[in-house]
Amino acid sequence: xxxxxQSDGLNDxxxxxxxxxxxxxxxxxxxxxxxxxxxxxxxxxxxxxxxxPESSVRRAEWSRDVDFWKRMNEDLERRRRMRTxxxxxxxxxxxxxxxxxxxxxxxxxxxxxxxxTSMLVAAATLLAVGxxxxxxxxxxxx
Amino acid sequence: xxxxxxxxxxxxxxxxxxxxxxxxxxxxxxxxxxxxxxxLSFIKAYQHLAEVRGxxxxxxxxxxxxxxxxxxxxxxxxxxxxxxxDQPSGYATPEEELDRTELRSDLDVALSSLPASLxxxxxxxxxxxxxxxxxxxxxxTTVGALKMRVHRAREALQALLEEKYA
Numbered sequence: 001x002x003x004x005x006q007s008d009g010l011n012d013x014x015x016x017x018x019x020x021x022x023x024x025x026x027x028x029x030x031x032x033x034x035x036x037x038x039x040x041x042x043x044x045x046x047x048x049x050x051x052x053p054e055s056s057v058r059r060a061e062w063s064r065d066v067d068f069w070k071r072m073n074e075d076l077e078r079r080r081r082m083r084t085x086x087x088x089x090x091x092x093x094x095x096x097x098x099x100x101x102x103x104x105x106x107x108x109x110x111x112x113x114x115x116x117t118s119m120l121v122a123a124a125t126l127l128a129v130g131x132x133x134x135x136x137x138x139x140x141x142x
Numbered sequence: 143x144x145x146x147x148x149x150x151x152x153x154x155x156x157x158x159x160x161x162x163x164x165x166x167x168x169x170x171x172x173x174x175x176x177x178x179x180x181x182l183s184f185i186k187a188y189q190h191l192a193e194v195r196g197x198x199x200x201x202x203x204x205x206x207x208x209x210x211x212x213x214x215x216x217x218x219x220x221x222x223x224x225x226x227x228d229q230p231s232g233y234a235t236p237e238e239e240l241d242r243t244e245l246r247s248d249l250d251v252a253l254s255s256l257p258a259s260l261x262x263x264x265x266x267x268x269x270x271x272x273x274x275x276x277x278x279x280x281x282x283t284t285v286g287a288l289k290m291r292v293h294r295a296r297e298a299l300q301a302l303l304e305e306k307y308a
Contacts, residue, residue, distance in 0.1 A: 067308060
């Protein structure tokens with residue numbers, strides 16, 4: 001029922017090579033395959049992740065992968081040194097508004113200052129609401 | 143800074159712009175677009191400073207990363223190139239310089255053919271030099287998922303380029 005993953009003798013961490021049939025119509029596949037891929041051994045991924053030293057992947061069967069990624073690293077190294085062009089910072093500062101950043105605080109987080117006037121207004125409002133509610137209840141009860 | 147101290151904000155731009163620019167440039171492949179995304183992201187960051195929760199650099203990274211993804215959703219580029227960095231060339235001969243330009247161009251095209259999520263993971267790992275834990279924190283996903291994305295990106299890039307460069 002299930003494939004024996006080790007039956008082909010690839011027990012050294014290298015993944016099974018799976019041929020990619022890109023000519024097969026997309027409609028024939030259950031899931032689109034995405035870009036074609038080349039299987040890379042787990043050990044080589046570990047080296048690329050910086051988990052093991054290069055000496056641990058210096059084996060004949062992986063030398064092609066290792067050489068390929070060392071070549072790629074020449075360009076990746078250059079990309080790692082890239083700096084923001086000097087004029088960009090000035091451009092950003094020119095575009096930033098002159099006024100202070102707006103503080104958008106939801107009403108329930110805002111501070112309330114209690115003054116005698118606001119207390120009177122709140123009390124009057126509560127009294128009015130209470131009277132109206134009582135009147136409505138009494139009318140409904142009749 | 144919330145009181146409107148633009149000088150303090152300049153310090154933040156100086157400190158964080160390079161890794162953000164690298165991310166935008168590698169994701170979009172265009173220096174002009176990368177500059178625009180960086181500018182809009184810092185303006186947005188300035189306008190919404192009061193909403194920062196946690197680290198500023200992680201927050202502004204997410205703004206830039208989302209800006210790149212939005213741009214990629216709308217634009218499909220077939221060939222990408224960008225200007226030289228300010229570093230002096232370390233190559234001795236014109237042939238080596240030509241090889242370097244060709245590799246850069248081929249890698250740009252290969253990167254642009256990857257799905258955005260794979261490209262993002264690859265760039266964060268191999269250009270920005272971030273750890274998987276840091277990437278997971280920034281992108282709000284798991285280390286395992288990101289390892290899978292980086293591995294798939296490598297395998298796709300190697301499939302595209304190994305005939306010429308292996």
